[in-house]
Amino acid sequence: MRATAPAWLGAARPDALRVVALGGGHGLAATLAALRHVTRDVTAVVTVADDGGSSGRLRQELGVLPPGDLRMALSALCDESEWGHIWRDVLQHRFASDGPLNGHAVGNLLIVAVWELLGDSVAGLDLIGQLLGSRGRVLPMASVPLEIEADVELPNGPADQATLVRGQSRVAVTSGRVTKVRLLPEEPPACEEAVASIMGADWVILGPGSWYTSVMPHLLVPGIARALHETSARLALTLNLAPQQGETDGFSAADHLRSLREYAPDLKVDVVIADPGAVEDLDDLSAAVEDVGGAMLLRQVSAGDGTPHHDTLRLAAAYRDAFDRFLSDVGERSR
Known part of the structure; x- marks a missing residue:
């Protein structure tokens, strides 16, 4: 109640x-x-629950929370000053290369580095927020990385049979209609x-x-x-x-x-x-x-x-x- x-x-x-x-x-x-x-x-x-792009790669390689959506929230709350805007742009900058850094956002790497140094995801986000002069606080929904699993009715599939789609990046672009969604771990x-x-x-x-x-x-x-x-x-x-x-x-x-x-x-x-x-x-x-x-x-x-x-x-x-x-x-x- x-x-x-x-x-x-x-x-x-x-x-x-x-x-x-x-x-x-x-x-x-x-x-x-x-x-x-x-x-x-x-x-x-x-x-x-993000498992695609830069966040997905860092999550898979290092076992960390996916930092991408957290980075975007921090950037949205940055201080309205030259300092805040510069650091916002640094966080949002993505590398473009033919090597392993291609597609990585600087902010994702910075957040994960701070997490490793402090050993605390919330304290790390608070520290990045201080760097940005953030007007507000950013917190993860859960203390462990999550996976999204969905039952999807495909356009040309049987009406009484759903297809299992796993992973946020796949559910987000599915060609069918989501009928049920779950989290892993449950x-x-x-x-x-x-x-x-x-x-x-x-x-x-x-x-x-x-x-x-x-x-x-x-x-x-x-x-x-x-x-x-x-x-x-x-x-x-x-x-x-x-x-x-x-x-x-x-x-x-x-x-x-x-x-x-x-x-x-x-x-x-x-x-x-x-x-x-x-x-x-x-x-x-x-x-x-x-x-x-x-x-x-x-x-x-x-x-x-x-x-x-x-x-x-x-x-x-x-x-x-x-x-x-x-x-x-x-x-x-x-x-």
Whole structure:
């Protein structure tokens, strides 16, 4: 059961709120870039199942957490100064060569080097955050590297038979529709600091991002799932701007909520943020939002250039509207 006394009752204004954002990759980076315009206290809890590219190679060779999504989150929270931007660019720089360094991101190598020196993944991320002057903290979702396994219905396969696809990089580009996703190991240990951040938050933001490989995995880590159910924080879900080829082909906005319900039937969502241009059936979405116990906030959060990319300032305004709405409700009830 969720605690009955929300931590945010004592918050004087939105920029004092403690906000935790869950996800990975470009979706989480978009959320973090927006949140830094809204509050001074941001924590990113990042998926650790990437097995492709530079992260996958380092993970396989050294047995470490995949650093790529963690690097992107750190970069999104860098200080808005020449120092912060220079180090952000250093972290994001990739080598291009005919040798073994080809494709490696400098930040991935730096993060893994710090992990080896300190022997502590959280302390290592905090140290890189200090180097960047990060406005916020970045934490791994779990304390061990994870593997994603999915049941996929292939376009030309038997309707009653699913194909097993293993690995985040493969699930993300599958040509079929994902019907079920699992983590290996099945009950991984959550990062203790990530659990504490959720329990102490005023708001938790879930999404946007690759639905089955960046967003839903948080619900499959017992410690994280338990914290989401028990925290007094409000929960906001940011819907994607378009279905992702492979993972969510054919998904409507409401389908995303129904799939969330399958994995966390008792999880209450307070606010669902959706771009009107990405909603095919408003009545269907309204019913799905009501089913998860939330309110719908329709705002244009897309870049408006025809691409499924979020505009930083528009998304920031949507988060501010959501936070202000609940703070106003608290003020009215306290009179």
